[in-house]
Amino acid sequence: MTKYFSPLCILMIIWCIWAPISTASYDGTTYSSFASTECKRHPEEPLYDGGLLMDKETQYTWVNGSNLVLSPSFALQNLTKDTYYCFSAWVKTNDTSLTLIRASLTTEIETLNCTGTVLAQKGCWSFLKGGFMLNYTSNSPLLYFQNPQGKNINVQIANPALEPFSKEQWRLDQEYKINKGRKREVIIHVSNKNGLKLKGADVTVRQKSRDFPFGSAISASIIGNLPYQKWFTERFNAAVFENELK
């Protein structure tokens, strides 16, 4: 029997088995994607058991942002370059209205003014999540929390966490999650038009489209601007309008 490989005659049945494939074990710390927009009666447990901030007491330091204000802060030690630092904390203020609280990091060299923000208020705890990376080593940086306008409010911090990830750990963690969450095992059955299985057929797989929305905000000027349209559609498959939707 001659094997006949015209694409028309080959029935391909593909199905997915809902089982993760080759989740090569990764035993480092896994990035926590936990987030909460709810203002809670009680702060929840710190991520990563607090990481570098485990058992660290909040200090109150006078810090000059736009005004000199007494700010809850953490004196850190020896932050290394090219490390992803992820931090989070539960925040409460004594202000009855929702107030913006910003986390900043001052090193020997610069101030990173915004490494995370949250709208916090009186009577309940809001979750702030942020992070930073330095391209130099800092021996004694200060992480602090204030209102950017220097509003005189009392800010309280509970259950903070700061967890470092080396670039390698970060990549391994990503790979692990991609393998676990985004890949599925596929079995391809190839048969001829009579339904006879063709053993050992060569199968070529080519991605023709993607299901994963990857987009950006666009401005209305894209309508009627061909180069902009071309540039955009070559890169993205999802969009939202900017000002037009405000």
Ligand SMILES: *[C@@H]1O[C@H](CO)[C@@H](O)[C@H](O)[C@H]1NC(C)=O
């Ligand atoms: C704090 O910063 C503000 C604005 O930059 C400045 O006007 C003020 O003099 C500073 N206060 C102190 C004590 O450094």
Ligand SMILES: *[C@@H]1O[C@H](CO)[C@@H](O)[C@H](O)[C@H]1NC(C)=O
């Ligand atoms: C931080 O680095 C300095 C200088 O390299 C060293 O003396 C100190 O012990 C380090 N501190 C910690 C907590 O690792």
Ligand SMILES: *[C@@H]1O[C@H](CO)[C@@H](O)[C@H](O)[C@H]1NC(C)=O
């Ligand atoms: C942070 O804010 C201070 C004071 O407002 C400003 O001088 C500084 O340039 C800012 N730093 C960055 C990295 O934007």
Ligand SMILES: *[C@@H]1O[C@H](CO)[C@@H](O)[C@H](O)[C@H]1NC(C)=O
């Ligand atoms: C760190 O990066 C900034 C800009 O991204 C650059 O201006 C600065 O020179 C770098 N510093 C070091 C120590 O590499």
Ligand SMILES: *[C@@H]1O[C@H](CO)[C@@H](O)[C@H](O)[C@H]1NC(C)=O
């Ligand atoms: C909040 O605390 C600050 C600093 O302790 C105080 O000056 C302010 O009056 C307090 N605000 C309210 C609304 O209690």
